[in-house]
Amino acid sequence: MSHHDITFSKEELERYSRHLIIPEFNIDGQKKLKASGVLVIGSGGLGSPLLLYLAAAGVGRIGIVDFDTVDESNLQRQVLFSIQDVGESKAIAASKRLKALNPYITIEVHDTMLTVDNAREIIRKYDVVADGTDNFPTRYLVNDACVLENKVNVYASIFRFEGQASVFNERLQDGTRGPNYRDLFPSPPPPGLVPSCAEGGVIGVLPGILGSIQALEVLKVISGVGDTLSGRLFLFDATVFSTRILKVRKNKNNPLNGENPTQTELINYEQFCGIGTTAKQREVAEMSVQKLDQWRKEGVKHLLIDVREPYEYGIVEIGGELIPLATVLESTNRIPKDIPVVVQCRSGARSATAIRELEDAHGYTNLINLTGGILGWQEAIQPELPRY
Amino acid sequence: MATLIIPTPLRKFTDGKSVFEASASDVKGLLNALSTSHEGIQKHLFDDAGELRSFIRVYVGDEDINELEGAETKIEDRDEVSIIPAIAGGSK
Numbered sequence: 015m016s017h018h019d020i021t022f023s024k025e026e027l028e029r030y031s032r033h034l035i036i037p038e039f040n041i042d043g044q045k046k047l048k049a050s051g052v053l054v055i056g057s058g059g060l061g062s063p064l065l066l067y068l069a070a071a072g073v074g075r076i077g078i079v080d081f082d083t084v085d086e087s088n089l090q091r092q093v094l095f096s097i098q099d100v101g102e103s104k105a106i107a108a109s110k111r112l113k114a115l116n117p118y119i120t121i122e123v124h125d126t127m128l129t130v131d132n133a134r135e136i137i138r139k140y141d142v143v144a145d146g147t148d149n150f151p152t153r154y155l156v157n158d159a160c161v162l163e164n165k166v167n168v169y170a171s172i173f174r175f176e177g178q179a180s181v182f183n184e185r186l187q188d189g190t191r192g193p194n195y196r197d198l199f200p201s202p203p204p205p206g207l208v209p210s211c212a213e214g215g216v217i218g219v220l221p222g223i224l225g226s227i228q229a230l231e232v233l234k235v236i237s238g239v240g241d242t243l244s245g246r247l248f249l250f251d252a253t254v255f256s257t258r259i260l261k262v263r264k265n266k267n268n269p270l271n272g273e274n275p276t277q278t279e280l281i282n283y284e285q286f287c288g289i290g291t292t293a294k295q296r297e298v299a300e301m302s303v304q305k306l307d308q309w310r311k312e313g314v315k316h317l318l319i320d321v322r323e324p325y326e327y328g329i330v331e332i333g334g335e336l337i338p339l340a341t342v343l344e345s346t347n348r349i350p351k352d353i354p355v356v357v358q359c360r361s362g363a364r365s366a367t368a369i370r371e372l373e374d375a376h377g378y379t380n381l382i383n384l385t386g387g388i389l390g391w392q393e394a395i396q397p398e399l400p401r402y
Numbered sequence: 403m404a405t406l407i408i409p410t411p412l413r414k415f416t417d418g419k420s421v422f423e424a425s426a427s428d429v430k431g432l433l434n435a436l437s438t439s440h441e442g443i444q445k446h447l448f449d450d451a452g453e454l455r456s457f458i459r460v461y462v463g464d465e466d467i468n469e470l471e472g473a474e475t476k477i478e479d480r481d482e483v484s485i486i487p488a489i490a491g492g493s494k
Binding site for chain 2: 059147148149150153171172173174175176178198199200201202203214216247249251253254256258259260261262263265
C-alpha cells in the first residue's frame, strides 16, 4: 500500500501530533511510518529502546526476532522488561509491552533464532532492518541477508562504554546502495582475539543511547527527512565523552556487491567467524563439581585455584586461590606439583587454557579442570550463590 | 606529536589509557611505536604477514587509510589517528 492511501483516526492524529507539527516531517512522514514494516533483530539492550521508540513513533508494522528468555541480569539495561517477565519469552514479553504502549500498530513475533535457513524469508517481509544482535556470526548473517534482499540495515553495536552506529545498504539517489558492514569490516576477529566472555560487560545506559540513535535513523530512513548515517560511522566513547564520525567507503573487494561479487547466497557464519573450525584443543583432566564437593566433605587434600579476573572474584567465589589466567605462568610458586590442583573459572574454558599453558611450560601433571566452572558449582552445589 | 585513539577492547594493553602519543612521520611508525611500548598489542593489530587485520580499520582524521596511502600515510603533529575494531555487543 502506498503511504498516500494511509488514513488516521482522531486518536492517532492526537497521539502523533508532535510529529505532525514538525514542518519537515508532518503528516506525510507519519503516513510513511504507518505504511512501513521494520524488523528488529534482538530485543535486548539495543532492541529495548529501538522497539519502544519505533512503537511509540507509530511504525505501522514491527517484527521482533528473539529466541531468548528474560533473565534477571537483563533488567540492568533492557528497559522493555519488568521483573514479572523474568523467564518469559523476550519476543512475547516485548510484544505485550508494545501493544500496551501503542494499540494502533501491528506487532509480529518471531520467537526463533535467526538462521541461514530463515533469515532471508523473515527479512523479505519488511522494509527496514535494525540489527540489535550481540555476536559476529549473526551480525554478518543480518548484513548479508539485507544486501541480498535489498533492505536497509540500521546498525549499532556496543562494548562496555563504547558504541558504534551506521546505516548500511541504503538506497542512494543514483539508485545504487550505500556501503554495508562488509565494506567496513571484511571479516570478523577470530576467536581468541575478541574480548572473551570474561571481558564483556556494558554500562547500562549505553545501549539506551545507541539504540535510540538506531531508532532515530530508522525514522529518517523511512521518512526521508535529513541525512542518515549512510556512508558514515558514528562512534561514541562514554568514558571521555567523545564522539566521532568517520567516512565509510565501499570496498571493491566486497564479496556481496563489490566489483567481482563471489557470494550470491548466505553462507555458514559460524565457520566464517572461525567458530568450531580451529584445531581441536588437547583435552585436559576433568572433574565434576559433585566430585569436588565430595573431596571437600571428605577432606581429600587438594588446592583449588581460580583463574578468573579480580572483578569476577568480587562477585562470587568458592574459596579458590585467585590467580588470573594472564598471570598463571609467572605464579608457579603458588601452584604445587605434589597434590592435586583443581583449576576453576566461570564456565570451564579459561581454566582448561590455564592447564594447557602450565602443562606445556612447566610440565605439570597434577592439574584438573573443574567442569562447568563456578556456574556449574552454583547450579548443582550452592544454588544460593549469585550467577553472572 | 600525533595522537592515536585506542579503542576499548585494546585498552587492556595500554593500562586503560584511551590515548597514545608519539612522534612518527607515518601511520606505520605510529603503530610500531605503540606496539613497542605496549607489549601484547601487536598481534591484535597485525597478522603473521605484518598486514593490518581485517577487523581493524585505521583512520587519519575521518578518512580510512585505505583511501589514503595505507600504512605509509603521512601524519603530522596534531593529526588524530583512530584504531577502529569490529565490536559485536548489543543484546546480552
